[in-house]
Amino acid sequence: MQAVKITEHGGTDVIEYGEYPDPDVGPDEVLVDVKAGALNHLDVWVRRGLPTLSLEMPHVPGSDAAGVVAEVGRDVTRFEPGDRVAVTPGVSCGDCEFCRHGDPTLCVNFHLIGEHVPGLHAEYTAVNEENLIPVPDDVDWLTAASTVLVFQTAWRMLIDRAGVEAGEKILVLGASGGVGHAAVQIADFAGAEVYATGSTDDKLEYARAHGADHVVNYEHRDFSEWVREKTGKRGVDVVVDYIGAGTWQDSIKSLAKNGRLVTCGGTAGGNPRTDIPRIFWNQLQIIGSTMGTPGQVDDVMELVWDGTFEPSIRAVLPMSEMARAHEIIEDREGFGKVVVRPDSEYTGRLSP
DSSP states (O other): OEEEEEOSSSSGGGEEEEEOOOOOOOTTEEEEEEEEEEOOHHHHHHHHOOTTOOOOSSBOOOSEEEEEEEEEOTTOOSOOTTOEEEEOOEEOOSOSHHHHTTOGGGOTTOEEBTTTBOOSOBSEEEEEGGGEEEOOTTSOHHHHHHHHHHHHHHHIIIIIISOOOTTOEEEESSTTSHHHHHHHHHHHHTTOEEEEEESSHHHHHHHHHTTOSEEEETTTSOHHHHHHHHTTTOOEEEEEOOSOTTTHHHHHHTEEEEEEEEESOOTTOSOOOOOHHHHHHTTOEEEEOOSOOHHHHHHHHHHHHTTSSOOOEEEEEEGGGHHHHHHHHHTTOSSSEEEEEOTTTOOOTTOO
16 A cells, blocks of 8 residues: 655655555454545654654654545444544553543553554554544545544643633634634634634634634734733633743733643643743643543534534645645644545545
């Protein structure tokens, strides 16, 4: 089969698309004929290399994909050939104290398909049946492939971890990114007053169209000052910050007393300076969040499937142009998700 391969850590020149061994299908695994996949900023970090990451090369990347079941292992009970499925990439042991108490995202061995183990950007992939969710017949492959990771991440951050309530003020940084554009929609759905940042007029208009009440171009205005001005010096109840070092101090400044900062990553750096006096004096909460539980995935994806939430697709490319897909993510071109399709499936943006 054909697959995307990272041959070593480095720039986009380490990405190849070519022959790769067909996957073996284990007894509890499902062979998926991949119709589309999608990129996350995580794919860029995996390609560049992380200090804690040791991968066997070549490595197939990708944590988002959807397709048709081609074959099932002998112990599989939930799916059969011909079913339409999408992958949820979080993998847990199923046996530690956290798994037994219903939150596998806290598993001591929690890891992600595409980051710690081979990923999904290939013509075929073998995935444990526990990592698959059904896709309704009326949902197109671009939506199915581009929503599972970011919408479950944003849903857990806002609904479960931060406990957003109707009437609260929520600031979403990077509102045009994958998690950001999901967070704007979920905050609006929860009844919050949504503040959003972006770097271009187009990105800000997109945020407004999907639920943001107030927007600011952070290239032209200090967003923490803008928030204090818009809220009468009060600040917001929750900040969604997955950017990290470049925004952390201003995120903390943007919070009202007893506010919550919730984060799922640090795309601009993972070790920011922080303001400890402001944190304890204003009794702020710093909340980490990762992926979602199976129940949370089901809850949010039902709202994706019925059209309540919708992804923005900024580009659709064949997998052989994966280097270009990475450049779009790195250069922050456009808004929403970058979708890739196996070259054998690629017929353009509007393919079913």
